[in-house]
Amino acid sequence: MASQSVLVQFNLKPEDSDVGSKCEELMAIFGLSVEDLFVQWETYVMNASTADDPLQLNVENLGKLQEHLQKKLVKSQQKTPLSSVKRPMMRTPNMHLIPSTPSSKKHRTDTPQSADVSFTALVSSPLQTSPTKSAVSGEILETLNGHLDVLPGSGIKPKLLANFNPQKYKFRTMNQKLLEVADYLDEQIDSMAKVVLEHYKFDSEEFGNPNIQSQNEILTVGRIVPDSPLTASDADLNANSLFLETSRLGGIGQRIKLDLSSLHDYSFFPGQIVCFRGQNLTGEFFKVTEMHQIPFLESPVSSAEELQSYEYGAGNMKVVFTAGPYTPQKELNYTHLAEFVDKMNNEVRPDTVVMFGPFVDVNHAQVADGTLHFDGLEKQPATLDDVFRAVVAPILRKLECLVILVPSTKDATTKHAAYPQDSFDRKTLGIPKNVKCFPNPATFQLNEFVIGCSNNDIFKDLKDVAVGASLKASRFDRISGHVIEQRRYYPVFPGGLKQKRSLKEYEQSVHISGADLHVSYMGLAEFNTSLPDILVIPSELKAFSKIVQNVLVVNPGTFMRQNSAGSYCEVNLKAPKLDELEKVGDLYLHTVWKRARVDVRRT
Template sequence: MASQSVLLQFNLKPEDSEVSSRCEELMAIFGLSAEDLFVQWETYVMNASAADDPLQLNVENLGKLQQHLQKKLVKSQQKTPLSAVKRPMMRTPNMNLVPSTPSVKKRRKDTPQSADASFAGLDSSPLRSSPTKSAVSGEIIETLNGHLDVLPGSGIRPKLLANFNPQKYKFRTMNQKLLEVADYLDEQIDSMAKAVLEHYKFDSEEFGNPNIQSQTEILTVGRIVPDSPLTASDADLNANSLFLETSRLGGIGQRIKLDLSSLHDYSFFPGQIVCFRGQNLTGEFFKVTETHQIPFLGSPVSSAEELQSYEYGAGNMKVIFTAGPYTPQRELKYSYLAEFVDRMNNEVRPDTVVMFGPFVDVNHVQVADGTLHFDELEKQPATLDDVFRTVVAPILRRLECLVILVPSTKDATTKHAAYPQDSFDRKNLGLPKNVKCFPNPATFQLNEFLIGCSNNDIFKDLKDVAAGAPLKESRFDRISGHVIEQRRYYPVFPGGLKQKRSLKEDEQAVHISGADLHVSYMGLAEFNTSLPDILVIPSELKAFSKIVQNVLVVNPGTFMRQNAAGSYCEVNLKAPKLDELEKAGDLYLHTVWKRARVDVRRT
């Protein structure tokens, strides 16, 4: 019988015995866990050669995956050893790791879903995910809350409120000071320690320095880090390679090896802020006996007057989320994007379209080698800004609704290529007034809905060390829980790094892209005073929508997957009815997870 971990990771049914058996064979051949095999499969599908449809999970395609992994294994023996690769990225003595406690179980796509564990008893909203396999543009791939109706857009522009100060994003990149980085990383630990102390009502005298040998159990708050500052960002960590880094106030900034042998259920990753109870008996390691979850922020609330002041027209609001790249990998052509805009105007008619970059991808092969040519233009653009103004902007100007643009660090038309990232220059790029340019990340309101957006692929970059119950949850559930608990859009530190390694031993790896964190300004990537109603983080991995801690988590996927059509998300939000909302004193919880239908659609 197939293992439960394989069935959960790949959303297989017990009768899919051939596929599950093939998966277990691959796990045994390559020494992979079910989750590692799932990530390898998703990556292989994403990088597969051009096709009208993404590869389906069957025995034949798993055979192709085996051949791909075997070739990859052979090539890796010819490449520069990972330990010898010098990473072109500044590192500091401080490194973060983040704990996560996702409260949502893995949801089968063909069975009813429940929201957060605290709402397991509610059966009023039969959440259901129902994937389809059609390759037709606009066809539904997966649905959440399918019992809710899909209605046309109201035609009434929603009220937009930005919950950020754009002036704070005007900082200079390439100007990161080591002392400022250390101060921020220090303050991050101390502020979380204060939140833990206030939430659990601990006695402050219980807190101590985990680096000092003692026979007494203490409480400590710190950051999970690898055992060596030179550990590569894509290295495989394990329970024996984790250290705890303290702040200057909590432990003089020293690090201590962790002994996790007494813990049965945990999930830790570099950059995670954790609260441990334990003791250092020998001075060589800190034995953890108990973990305390970082307290969650509260949910957004509104008054009755505020909720009744918003106009919804047909009784709902339709919002589209889509993320770049918007062109095939082989050529910089925007025909797919033009067709998408026409479909939005003529068929879907959304109230708002939120578009994430990159629009002109700096890593695109034609951008990199300078072979751009647009047959439809008599005069070829002289700069990459001209490409946006003369090719992309005319397409976006045709959108008839409210449009919100969020950049990517891979956008060639932004001068700000670090995360957190300043917004596009709307006037310079020739965009109309119905297009709003927001920074990355950004928190904003559409009517009463609080939406948090971040265009940095945390689902791909976060690699955790897990054991026990967290391993039974899907990777996407677990990482979503980490982001929500850590109160940060990108809690990994150091950030993910993508490199192109040379086959020649004497040549260093070349930096292609990555998280590109400007650490001293990472406070701009933290949540405000509450959790968002909707958390949108695009990823190169499989598109999905989930409910974690009563937050609707959406990954629209990429608009183009290599040279084939990708996906986008359509969210239909029901207008609030006071008698259907939950009260918190004199205010009302938005309960978006119960009144929002999410359809992942083919582009």
């Protein structure tokens, strides 16, 4: 009999007992938690789906996953012993990468420097052919608020307002200073301590240093960290391996082991800012007796006049979100993207299309080995910028609506490969006038809707230690809740790393991408003074749409999954009507989560 956590995590029905039992078997064999197994399954589906439809969750395919995990285990055991292998720096977490909580000021973040890496092509470059097409392009895979109708676009260009200063993103990368990082991390904790103090009306005398032995209970605000600074960023933590890191003001920057035995419902992850009540009786650990939640930001509001102008002016609105890569893994072919553009113009007709990178993926095999050839071009591109300018830009130019581009740190055509990330260079890449270039992350408004976008895979990188009711909740719900509570688009620290195996025997793996945080500028990756109406964070994991804390959270998935069709999200936004909105004083809440229908569709 499958446990409740397995049923919830994999969205199984009670009659799927054989599938649940197989999941329990795999967890026991490989020592995986239910969340680790879910991530392994999603990753396997993404890499193994070469047919028209993605792999279905059944006993047969779980058996294939078991074979895959066994092969990985055997390969890892056959590798050269650690002592004789020259390992790249990424084996140990980059000490200068310190994730941070943005503090809504002029703070910056430093990108982990990665050594020069020679990429070995995993596949030879094939002849250009059309990528595998989906049997039913545009098929609905998942719907949120299905009782609402699919609406036609208004046909009126929406009012676009950028809630960021683009000049702040033009900082120099790989120029991080340790003192600046330390100052930022301290301010992150101290500023959140002020928020907690003001919200709960605590007496400031109650706050103390958790590292000092005392018989008295105190309040403290700090950052969750692993038990050792050398712990790998992808290591699996547990309740016994969590420490609390203080600021220089609140505890001289020291760390103290946490005793969480008195808490029965929690979810903690490295980089999380928390507020605890407890005591340090022995000087060896801080026993937590109570946890105080970080207060949420307020929801956005608008005046009656502004909402009425959208109700009787622009009307309904349709927005499409899609994220790269836009080519199959076996070849750099943009045929599928061109077909998608035609579909947008002739069938979907959205008012706005928001497209996330990578557009030219630096990890693509043909980009890595330089074997690029595009049919129909009189002159073949000499640089990767030429690829974007000659192949990608003409496709984007055909879109007959407002287009917003958000880069990725995996984009080969951006000079700013750090998060937060500057926008694309319009002039260098030949980006057409109908396209707006925004930084990563970015907060902006379409009419009255506040949209927050971040192109850094928090859903894959955040690994929490959960107990009680939090463990039973969906992983995507929990992570979305953490992002909203922490007021940061990427609250994990240190950021995730992505590796690939090398074909050379003397190299075990190489760092090819990841969160690439530039810590001292992470203030640019924080929410503004209010929550967004719609929070969009693409992930390699399964596409979804959810409502968390009255925020519509959307993951459009990837446009291509290896060599088969992926997914995109279509959001139908109903025009505001004052008599249907909640009034707060003289202003009105947007309540987008009530009047937006979200369809996850196949590309």
